[in-house]
Amino acid sequence: KAGVTQTPRYLIKTRGQQVTLSCSPISGHRSVSWYQQTPGQGLQFLFEYFSETQRNKGNFPGRFSGRQFSNSRSEMNVSTLELGDSALYLCASHDANSGNTIYFGEGSWLTVV
Amino acid sequence: DQQVKQNSPSLSVQEGRISILNCDYTNSMFDYFLWYKKYPAEGPTFLISISSIKDKNEDGRFTVFLNKSAKHLSLHIVPSQPGDSAVYFCAASRNNAGNMLTFGGGTRLMVKP
Numbered sequence: 050k051a052g053v054t055q056t057p058r059y060l061i062k063t064r065g066q067q068v069t070l071s072c073s074p075i076s077g078h079r080s081v082s083w084y085q086q087t088p089g090q091g092l093q094f095l096f097e098y099f100s101e102t103q104r105n106k107g108n109f110p111g112r113f114s115g116r117q118f119s120n121s122r123s124e125m126n127v128s129t130l131e132l133g134d135s136a137l138y139l140c141a142s143h144d145a146n147s148g149n150t151i152y153f154g155e156g157s158w159l160t161v162v
Numbered sequence: 163d164q165q166v167k168q169n170s171p172s173l174s175v176q177e178g179r180i181s182i183l184n185c186d187y188t189n190s191m192f193d194y195f196l197w198y199k200k201y202p203a204e205g206p207t208f209l210i211s212i213s214s215i216k217d218k219n220e221d222g223r224f225t226v227f228l229n230k231s232a233k234h235l236s237l238h239i240v241p242s243q244p245g246d247s248a249v250y251f252c253a254a255s256r257n258n259a260g261n262m263l264t265f266g267g268g269t270r271l272m273v274k275p
Contacts, residue, residue, distance in 0.1 A: 081259050091266035092206075092251060105262045134271070139205050143261045149194045149213075153205035153259050 053142050053154035061160045067128040074121050074142030078094045080104075081123040083115060086137040087137070095138075112122055127159075135161045165189045166254050176274050181239040183269050185252035188233060190252035196263070197226060199235045199248045201253035210237070234239060242273045 054073040062068050074081050082105075084099035094107040100115035115125040121142075127134055137156045143149075174182045189234045193214040198206035212219040212226045212235065213217075219226050221250045238247055249270050253263040 055205075080261050082263075084263075084265075091267045092253075092263075094262050094264070096263050107262070135201060141205075141263075148202070149255065150196070150208055150211060151263060152208060153198070155205045156203065158203055 053152055054139055055136035055138075055140050055154040055157050057157060058155065059158045059160075061073060061161055061162060062130050064130055064132060066130050067126060068130060069124055070140075070159075072123045072125075072140030072142075072154060074123070074140070075144070075152060078144040078152075079121050080143040080145070081121060082141045082143070083123070083125050084119045084139040084153075085109075086139060086156075087133075087135070092139070094102055095125065114136055127141065130161045132161050134161060164267075165192075166252060166264050166266040168250075168252060168269045170269050171267070172270040172272070174272045174274065176209050177244055178241045181237075181242045181246065181271055181273065183237040183239075183250050183252075183271065185235045185237075185266050186233060187235075187254050189254070189256075189264075190233070191256045191266070193257050194255045195226070195228060195235050196253045197224075197257075198251045198253060199246075200251060200268070201248055204255050239271075242271075244273050245272075247271055247273050 053060045080099045083095040097105040103162045139156045140154045196211040197209045200206045228235045249268045252266045
């Protein structure tokens with residue numbers, strides 16, 4: 050079956066703009082989480098959604114938000130982009146019935162100029 | 163406070179030899195540990211995991227060892243192959259924290275032919 054799908058793969062935005070990234074989890078997976086990877090901070094947890102509800106949130110400013118739809122697809126939004134938001138944004142999906150393994154998508158590479 | 167640490171940023175081994183990647187954690191609430199392999203600008207690929215109720219888990223060439231008293235885990239790759247060259251991340255989670263993973267900083271493994 051298909052893996053975690055993220056769109057777009059690459060994008061360039063200007064400071065002050067906003068961006069929306071999309072994630073389709075593995076079929077049947079109801080939990081979706083988002084991570085940010087930067088050279089300086091490594092891989093950091095942003096937030097997790099389960100059954101359309103945010104279940105956990107990392108230590109990021111309110112400019113970072115997300116949501117999950119009834120089909121488990123998720124979006125994350127970053128408003129008022131800053132140069133430091135340039136990063137690889139990774140989506141991960143999980144199915145509690147399949148154990149504790151979390152599977153990642155290929156990521157969306159955001160560059161803010 | 164870095165709760166998961168990989169103290170070796172890089173490791174170089176000869177093809178056919180054993181690769182040992184190490185990871186230390188400080189949070190005694192972590193009860194599930196995972197290793198991921200990652201190439202640049204791609205999502206992490208799940209390798210192997212271990213629950214805190216075990217001290218060893220093996221899958222083909224990959225074995226993970228967990229020493230709870232020392233709060234230390236290691237990933238052994240035997241024999242190492244050039245295709246294993248990548249960045250390896252260890253990650254930890256708590257059963258009551260949904261699917262929030264805390265990652266180490268990664269170790270770059272280079273396997274020389």
